[in-house]
Amino acid sequence: MNENMNEKQSAGAVQTTGHAWDGDLQEYNNPLPRWWLWCFYGTAVFSVLYWFIYPSWPVGQTWLKGFGSVSYTISDKATGKEKEQEYRWNTRSLLLEDLSDAANNTQRKEMMAKVRTADYDQILKDRKMMEFVRSVGKGLFGDNCAACHGRGGQGVAGMYPNLTDDDWLWGGGMNQIHQTLVEGRNGFMPAFGTVLKPEQMDDVAEYVLTLSGEARPGEASERGKEIFHGQVGGCYYCHGADAKGVQSQGAANLTDRIWTVVDLPALKTPQDKKTALKNLITTGVNNTRIMPAWKDRLSPTDVKLLAVYVRQLGGAK
């Protein structure tokens, strides 16, 4: 049989398809193997089957659902409970099935369970848990906190506190942060517009500026100091005798360089700074500095994760 083929070849006759176009135009015949043709028919048949195996054809108001189904576990966003779900076969449900028992997901569940039972001290000391808190906390923070505090926790100067510095209005201890998250906070400072005379206001503002080195002490600030620490102004009730604030009341530390209600560092001239400060003392803070309570919106584990996440943002004292 080999010889047959070889004779044909050695004969040297070039085979054409046998048809001539335009008189002399011919095509060489390089026959395809027959199995190739059958493979082609096979794929054509399979393409019809594929329509039914894989969801595709619209039928009236619905469509062919395909064969087979996939079951996977998903966790409910609201309750955090896991439930088994069955869905028709497609690559998305296959992915979900894959994810629900993937190694990463199992690890995640294990870490979550560990965090759930651990207390704050244990979490802060454990490198693995901290790593987990940072990765999960980033998502939680983005979902719940970033709207006000910014994606990186940098806040908005004068409006929402910066969480990345080491200044904590309501305290940076774990219990205090936890409390802030669960119960919320409502910052309050009385309005002194009717209490202080304009020149007294001037003096107090001058004194407060000297506390953090924004202004040099002088006669005006000496007068302001008396008002601050005296019965007229009574500022020390909340801000403390050393003006370093009282965290249990959310009263700001006036001696550091961080300003959370008025954005003093952004103002250029001493006059502007003083004016901004006087405005604040005149109107006070009333129902404008509210942190909502999250106890009804976040699960205890989420609160725990977020509290640690926020604390490591600022590296609290």
Add this chain to the structure above:
Amino acid sequence: MSEETAQLYQKRIQIYPRSVKGRFRNLKTGALILAYVIYYLLPWLRWDRPNAPDQAILYDLPGRHFYIFGLTIQVQDIFWLAGALIIFAILLFFVTGLAGRVWCGYFCFQTLWTDLFMMVEQWMQGERPARMRLDRGPWNREKIVKKGGTYGLWLLIAFWTGLTFTMYWVDAPTLVTDFILGRAPYPAYFTTFFLTATTFVMAGLAREQVCTYMCPYARFQSAMFDHDTLIVSYDKQRGESAQGRTKLGKGLKSREERQVAGVGDCIDCGYCVQVCPVGIDIRNGLQYQCISCALCIDACDTIMDNLKWPRGLIRYTSENALNGRQTRLLKPKTIGYGVILMAAIMILTWSILTRTSYTATIEQVRQPLYSQLTDGSIRNVYEIKLNNKLTAPITLRIGIEGSSSAILDMDGMEQITLEPQERVKVPARVQVAADPTGVSEHVRTITFVITLLEGATSEPIRREVPFSMPENGQ
């Protein structure tokens, strides 16, 4: 349409290669045994590797590590694979330009498995005439037993081939047990049965059609051939002479008689055609089907030896040599391929030899770029990603340089021990303190220095990263 008598689709013509003995057959058998010993036994080789799988060659896809003897390849070093593929490609070009289709003839897995399957076939069904007779004959007991036995053996070999391939991706002894007990993962079954099927079909049934119809390399290699390339050729001048080839007949028995009669040395015995695994006649010149297995050389040499005529009527030679010209092996093309090949090998070797035991990347947290602290100092936060590439634990110390007033605070993780192959992300806070007037030193960059303390030796990794400050330094 009576003119269209030509068949557009071709029924395959079964090839019954006859067996042959000789130098090249031995070479091929040697290459086959070597390749099979490596392929089938390598997954069983163990390798002492603390804290990691003990299989010498293991491509651990879920764990994202390739273990090759003492070398552990991580995901980020996957470009070595590209390097290896480039080297193989250039090696192929280099060898093909020099010596033709050496790969096809001796080392290609299609050739090897086809060869093995043909051996089985011959062992079960006999030599070429016996196989042809069997195929022509009716389906009797003998045919069923012989054919069934052949297919059964093929299937066994194909299955073990598929299972062996799977062993390279998981622990081999565990896989075999799990496979039998039905506990192996689905991809293991799929891979094994897919390769069983393809091995059976390609080596048992399709054979030379893989080379002629499917293999792209068989077609584009002709671009690498030139007049100096070694090819299996029939010496037409000697074989045909003036009157062409003729069988040994009366008065044409000896070489002298034939030369007087103007007849060539080819006695037209057809042995070279019968041994050809792709079913061509090498006497028709270089053909694209030819895989350069050189079995026709062995066949012709056998005949020439029997006649006591000189060997080499069919031989490895170049077109230039056949035409009486010099064969040039040192051509710009060969030198060029050789230089590129050496360069690629050296770069890959250098890259592997100078691999680090760990990697470190440091990124500045850009939201916020900086924070001012209560004492006026400026803090930047960085995210350090550390990756231990070893299968042993290592201890690293992280420090900073570049500013005397900068302090690093990592919550006590300045010294960190990484588990084998562990990768971690740790935050690093850098603070530049302010003087009593609240003005800080103007720092633009910080250099992190990561020193290996334990587990391996390596130069410290230094990374300069930007440090952000408000414009006036306050």
